Amino acid sequence: MNDWDKITMYISKDGDREAAEQLSRRLGVPIADSMGEELTLVFDGTGLSLVGYGMRYQGDFSRMLNRVTKGRLRHEMLVKIAKTKTEHPTAVDAAAGMGEDSFLLAAAGYEVILFEQDAVIAALLRDVLRRAREDERLREIVGRMRLTEGNSIALMPRLGITPEIVYLDPMFPPRKKSGLIQKKLQLIQKLEQPCANERELYDAAAALHPKKIIIKRPLNGALLAEKKPSYTVKGKAIRYDVVVL
Numbered sequence: 001m002n003d004w005d006k007i008t009m010y011i012s013k014d015g016d017r018e019a020a021e022q023l024s025r026r027l028g029v030p031i032a033d034s035m036g037e038e039l040t041l042v043f044d045g046t047g048l049s050l051v052g053y054g055m056r057y058q059g060d061f062s063r064m065l066n067r068v069t070k071g072r073l074r075h076e077m078l079v080k081i082a083k084t085k086t087e088h089p090t091a092v093d094a095a096a097g098m099g100e101d102s103f104l105l106a107a108a109g110y111e112v113i114l115f116e117q118d119a120v121i122a123a124l125l126r127d128v129l130r131r132a133r134e135d136e137r138l139r140e141i142v143g144r145m146r147l148t149e150g151n152s153i154a155l156m157p158r159l160g161i162t163p164e165i166v167y168l169d170p171m172f173p174p175r176k177k178s179g180l181i182q183k184k185l186q187l188i189q190k191l192e193q194p195c196a197n198e199r200e201l202y203d204a205a206a207a208l209h210p211k212k213i214i215i216k217r218p219l220n221g222a223l224l225a226e227k228k229p230s231y232t233v234k235g236k237a238i239r240y241d242v243v244v245l
């Protein structure tokens, strides 16, 4: 289900009206006098957030600082898999979502090109990146992250570069747990369309000739595009299928 058509926008007193009006015109989302019944994009003093169903979601990379500092970054599964000797490596995140995995790659030194096709998620991500650039603890890392809104299947062939890796995490698998993080993600899931063209996504990634395609899947999820990986690294809830090209 995609709740796009039910979204409204609300600007609180300290919200950035100009940015809100611009986004409202671009998305065709009406500005309301009060919070919507269901999903509402809220502009307030902190920036942009998504509110609805008793939840509020706003990405915040500062919450990830504990994963990238004090020697902890190298223990991240994704970072271990993405390890490279290449200087100034580039990664393409073809399904960026809220950019958290990209943030880990950027913290590990990758220049990351992020593609996000959903205009609402892209707006939320743009706002997270904006706030992070104002935070001196995050500035350097997010300085390596470049977001383009649009479908990566169409946009990857125009990149004209050979990245070290292409990262694919194209859908939110249904989650059984209902912790706080899951709840926040559920809000974003209201917008998320399952990836209908996994094969095209994989082929567009492979056509860039990266050294590796890293695919994130639910632990027991089916292979993406039925592509047999060169190897798999398993975590508690997810696994990474790695195709070495």
Ligand SMILES: C[S@@+](CC[C@H](N)C(=O)[O-])C[C@H]1O[C@@H](n2cnc3c(N)ncnc32)[C@H](O)[C@@H]1O
Pocket (backbone or CB within 6 Å): 094, 095, 096, 097, 098, 099, 100, 101, 102, 115, 116, 117, 118, 121, 150, 151, 152, 153, 169, 170, 171, 172, 173, 192, 193, 195, 201
């Ligand atoms: C599971 S989320 C990614 C989460 C992300 N790895 C993170 O760490 O936050 C998947 C996202 O990919 C986007 N997506 C799926 N297919 C895409 C495509 N072909 N081009 C661009 N974005 C895509 C969806 O809109 C969704 O926001």
